[in-house]
Amino acid sequence: MLTSEHTATLTTIVGPEHIATGDSERSLHSRDQSSHAAHLPEVVVWPTTTEHVRLVAAFANQHRIPVTAWGAGSSLEGNPIPVEGGIVVDFARMNRILAVHAEDFQVTVQTGVLYQDMNKTLARFGLFFAPDPGANASIGGMIANNASGTRTVRYGATRDNVLALEVVLANGDVIRTGSRSIKQAAGYDLTHLFVGSEGTLGLVTEATLKLAPLPEHFSAVVTSFATTEEAAEAVFNIIGTGLSPAALELVDTATVAAINGAGEFDLPVAPNLFIEFHGATEATLETELKLVRAVCAESGCRTFTSGLGRAARNRRWDARHEVAELLIRTHPGHGYIITDAAVPISQYPALVADTAETLRELEGVRGFLVGHAGDGNMHAIVFFADTPDEYARVQQAFNDHIVEKAISLGGTCTGEHGIGIGKQKFLAQELGTNSVELMRQLKALLDPNGILNPGKVVSPI
Amino acid sequence: MLTSEHTATLTTIVGPEHIATGDSERSLHSRDQSSHAAHLPEVVVWPTTTEHVRLVAAFANQHRIPVTAWGAGSSLEGNPIPVEGGIVVDFARMNRILAVHAEDFQVTVQTGVLYQDMNKTLARFGLFFAPDPGANASIGGMIANNASGTRTVRYGATRDNVLALEVVLANGDVIRTGSRSIKQAAGYDLTHLFVGSEGTLGLVTEATLKLAPLPEHFSAVVTSFATTEEAAEAVFNIIGTGLSPAALELVDTATVAAINGAGEFDLPVAPNLFIEFHGATEATLETELKLVRAVCAESGCRTFTSGLGRAARNRRWDARHEVAELLIRTHPGHGYIITDAAVPISQYPALVADTAETLRELEGVRGFLVGHAGDGNMHAIVFFADTPDEYARVQQAFNDHIVEKAISLGGTCTGEHGIGIGKQKFLAQELGTNSVELMRQLKALLDPNGILNPGKVVSPI
CATH class of the missing domain: 3.30.465.10 (Uridine Diphospho-n-acetylenolpyruvylglucosamine Reductase; domain 3)
Incomplete structure (x- = not known):
């Protein structure tokens, strides 16, 4: 619990224009873009210099006050939620x-x-x-x-x-x-x-x-396949040629249907790969496009469209970039979970197949697969009735299941969203207890009083 | 000091065919390819399984016996020299x-x-x-x-x-x-x-x-410039186009003369860049070669030769790959030091100019510059009379000077050879005492008894 003296000291450190204790600012710093429960900090400070941060940390450490760093609040695993209250250090003015x-x-x-x-x-x-x-x-x-x-x-x-x-x-x-x-x-x-x-x-x-x-030249490809497995095989083949796509994304049939349903697009209703290349010259890109077209054809693609130039790239990528936003917008009043498991590319079809099957068997949800296929990272967005019970049910029957599957395939519980709050329970399963114990020791060495973002990554059990 | 009981236990762990205490094997594990003084281990073991390594470590930790891992002994900063004796764990049979x-x-x-x-x-x-x-x-x-x-x-x-x-x-x-x-x-x-x-x-x-x-297609370029600064500027320009060379090396005039003098080559006696590209198709490489030729011409190159295909690549790169060996072979009976400082690319000409000037002023040495220019990493090989006094003099007047210059240019004391024995004195200068203190704490956390490769990186002062 912060006292008024604590707040006064913090005010002295950062200046009165860089601290807030009101409900509005505390509320804005109580949750990220995940479904994890909000928790209010007691105070928000906006340091403007490293010296401010230094003084805030030293003060908080002395008084055992939690300190949670805040960026843009756009994370997806509860990473910056100040679950033990204390001070949120918002870096927006640095x-x-x-x-x-x-x-x-x-x-x-x-x-x-x-x-x-x-x-x-x-x-x-x-x-x-x-x-x-x-x-x-x-x-x-x-x-x-x-x-x-x-x-x-x-x-x-x-x-x-x-x-x-x-x-x-x-x-x-x-x-x-x-x-x-x-x-x-x-x-x-x-x-x-x-x-x-x-x-x-x-x-x-x-x-x-x-x-x-900044790439001077762009090319973009959208190509569709009969099955997700065939699309994934095309991914291996493309990378195996030595080509270096700037992006290589897989969008499943359900997601394509949602994109088309939103109006502006008319993609083949099938698993699609979105591919982008960056190049120093148009000639290089043309050479690459010919090669990628041949590889996709050999991999059994059903359709293949491509274009050179920034406009062609943007037109094709708009559909992919807006997917998450589009899906959330078209499911008002629903709870949602975004999975983040990642596996070696060879195991990507297996993860996708398992995910699709799990979704089919799971009642009361709508699911969409959108994957960074080139990296083996898969996001599935599932929507369900917005109640705590439903959240718990879907978390267990879907997210937990996907994570365990990914780990069994040589992968990880999180490709890019981090451990945050929700993935801590998988760390030992993925890495073994000795590794988690070493992480705990590192945490204790660097933060002996446990003031830094408590409750995350390897919080005490 | 290992007792006969210690050796007996180690023999039980790895088996009698995987342990040696004789002079010959100890001597083979007493020095790397640097000029740092040799030091004999007391025993060499060759584990064949992780379980062997686990048992050796646990035993050594219990008895506070130094354990130094050994790979191929090809390092250049004394990294695996067992300076406190004890056990060398040679991984050759794993x-x-x-x-x-x-x-x-x-x-x-x-x-x-x-x-x-x-x-x-x-x-x-x-x-x-x-x-x-x-x-x-x-x-x-x-x-x-x-x-x-x-x-x-x-x-x-x-x-x-x-x-x-x-x-x-x-x-x-x-x-x-x-x-x-x-x-x-x-x-x-x-x-x-x-x-x-x-x-x-x-x-x-x-x-x-x-x-x-494995790249299917290769191209290679050798291009020369009037000055090292112009060659370095060409390096920025090449990378700035978005081209992604597989290698981009600078060889100075003295080194070119040595290469030519060895017989098979007839390179322009000037600073040369050796450039290699890997590509998925010959057409891509041809496009890249056109672009790199234009960039080099704009950067003032005096000569430019290029070739497509593995043979052309190998012919051009043989000259570069054999430089260190060639120089050492042609300076029998000399002591030598290979520097390893690295800087941001923009500071590469400054580092090279300073090095060249230092070499000119330094009596009794012959120096050669060979750099991974694309990375800002420079190796200077200097030869001198093989005495401890000369070694100390050149170390201080040349290597120490280069390192301090590199750090002052935003760079590092070591780009790729590591801290080992010789670079420890620069760590605090480069990173500050707080960082070095944190490294010491990490060492103490992971190796509280100080048995692992003692005397390296952050050995106690």
Whole structure:
């Protein structure tokens, strides 16, 4: 419980214009975009400097007050919900782009910057940060959750695109990790200890990110198959040729029907692959398109449409990008769960088949499959009556089942949404108790008082 | 000091055919390919199973006996020299390829396998493990040192190509990290805590690696420039187009002269770039070659030769690949130091210019620059009279100077050789004392008795 003295101290640290205790702001920082129950923080602070974060952490550590970092609130596993109250540290006012190292394809930012805002600035330099989680996440949130998305198949996840960090530890110590050198071998990899740690090991205040040159030329393909298995086989074949698609997505028949039903699209009602290529020249892309067309034909595609240029790409990708939003919009008043299991590509058809069968047997739900096929990551969105009982039933009969299936196939309970609240129960099953015990020891080493985002990743049982 | 009882217990664990205490084997495990002083272990064991490693670690931990992992002994910073004696665990007999997951572009191996041997097997599946450190390192050594090499500019370092590990901790606990899923967000990134930890945090017994499709088509370019700065600018321009060379190497004028002097080559005596592309089709490569030729011309290249096909690639790359060997062979009886600093690409010309100037001012040495320019990593090989005094003088006046320059340019003391023995003194300068302190705490957490490869990375001061 924060006292008025605590609040007064925090006000002194960040300034009166950067702190709120009112219901409205606390409510806005009580839940993310998942279905996990909201929990109010006691106070929200908006630091503007690393020094603010340092002082807040040191103060909170001294008084054993929970500190939960907040980016854009767009996560999907309850990752930033302040389940034990305390202080939410909202990084929104630490959103400066500190340096664009255009000639090195790097940028150094405060972590509160939203990635779409950052990419608008970077476009002026012909550069962009490639991981694309869909929502307009903050860079800090993307680092905390190791966010990825449709472009990971070519450009990697956030983890693969972080070079250096500034991190405030639980006790207020500030550390720097990594360097601006692409190649690094200087001691333990502290950078990647913090990437994906969901704010439970430290508060990331600055980051130096790898950028990619904004592609000058685009091509896009939409191709349909008789079965999901055939579509998945085409995915292997495409990657096996050495082609490097910028995105390679699978959308199932039910989702295609929903997209078509929304009006503007007329896709073949069948499993579809959406494929995008980025290239330095149109000639390169034309060569690639010929090859991918041949591979898809050999893999038994029923239809194949392609186009060169940004407009063609955008037209085809609009359908894919808006799927989640479209589905949620067309299911008002429903509860929903988005699964996030990921498997080796060879096991993707098995995961998809199992998911489809589970959905057919599960009463009272409507399910849609949308997958980052090139990566083996599958999202199934299921809608159901919005009651706690239904949530619990679907969670167990669907999400838990999918996760266990994915683990049995050599995969993981979470490809990109993180452990947060809901996936903790699977960690030992996936990695074994010794690994989870080591994670607990790391948590205890870095945050001995357990103040950083308590209740997440490896919260005490 | 090991007693005969200790040796007897170790013999029981691994079997009498897998242990040696004779001078010959101890001597073979007393030094790597660096100039760091040799130190004999007391005993060498060759485990054949993870269970052997587990029992050796638990036994050594109980009796506080140093345990140093050994791969191929090809490292360059003293990383596996058993400076406190004890047990060397040679992984050479844990060299099985456990599973080729060809359809997933993955392989699971025991870590004693040599990467060239592994790649021969993988070639039958049309796959290869891309990081190429030059020497025929073991996979375990590559993981321990986060090895990279000429192909990192396209395929990443070892760090970027490890999906999952089995690790024996100091106390004998066996943990599994990661999974076979390309996308992973399940808890703290234990995999990358061990990659690059040089055997000081655990003994890596198995690894699942990402593979790349063996390129079907190759092209190669050799292009020369008036100055190193112009060559470096061409490097930025090439990468800025979105082209993705498989290798992009800079060789300075002195090195070119040495290569030509060896006989078979007749390169322009000037700074040269060696460039390689991998492609799915010859048409793609032809398009890329046109573009890279235009970029090099705009960047002021003096000569430009290129060729398509494996033979053309091999002919051009033979010159580059054999440089280190050639230089060492042509300087018999000399001491040598190979620097390993790396900087952001934009600072590469500055680092090279400073290095060249330092070499000119330094008496009694001959120096050669060979760089992974696409990555900002520079190796300078300097030869001098083989005496301890000369070694100390050149170390200080040359290597230390280069490292400090690289750090001042936003770079690192080591791009790919690791901290080992010689770079420990630079860690705090590069990362700050708080980061080094956290590394020390991690070491103490994972290896409380300090038995794992003592004297390396963050050895007690």
